[in-house]
Amino acid sequence: MHQLRRKLLKAIGAAAPLMFTAGAGLLRSANALAAAWNKTGFESKVSADALKSLGATTPQPSKDITLTAPDIAENGAQVPVTVTSRIPNTQSISIIVDKNPFPLTSTFDFANGADSYVSTKLKMGQTSNIVAVVKADGKFFSASKEVKVTIGGCGG
């Protein structure tokens, strides 16, 4: 684990200069993207820290975010989650599973006409709230929904 982390850190360090040279947008390589990975957020063990890493300490609840997930997930290893934001100038959507060992699951940044909509499948360790955090015009908004999990999807 530690060895892997070191390797990862090294890789991130090696890719960092790319951020500056290729930051213009068109030629951003996957390496540069890996450098931008929110390590602090993804390694946070509580939602509050994950939110802080996004710069969103107290997101404002919003009815303009639609968070679709099942009420009951029989298999925590494959929980379909869809988030749509109707908030103007939505820049990004992050999805947090409160009770996962590492609550922050994903952040999606939109550009050049991408619709503020994303659909994916997540793992859930146990019954938990799912929180969608939307960044729009530099402000943060959220919507949440509880999903009951009958079989967790972390170990196995």
Place this chain on the structure above:
Amino acid sequence: MAEPMKIRAKMEGDAADVKVLMSHPMETGQRKNEKGELVPVHFIQSVTATHNGKNVLDAQWSQAVARNPFLGFRVKGAKAGDKITVSWIDTTGDKGSIDTTVAAP
């Protein structure tokens, strides 16, 4: 890990609806193998999507994204015949990429 990916893009109204399936174990670092040893973390960290070469979506993921990840997104203003490319890179530096052209509705 350069196993096949699947992608489909189709016009729906004024946007291209894109669906992608990636082949990846997305190991959480918490699962044990048959010998009872922990399987090391190994997951897709970053995903990027382009529309005719222009960046439209950058995703950062944790190990909580399900095995063989599914990703759905929409690109407004796209037209049938436009090119959509999706690429990923994982925690070991492995990469995958696939492209398709947007189909008419």
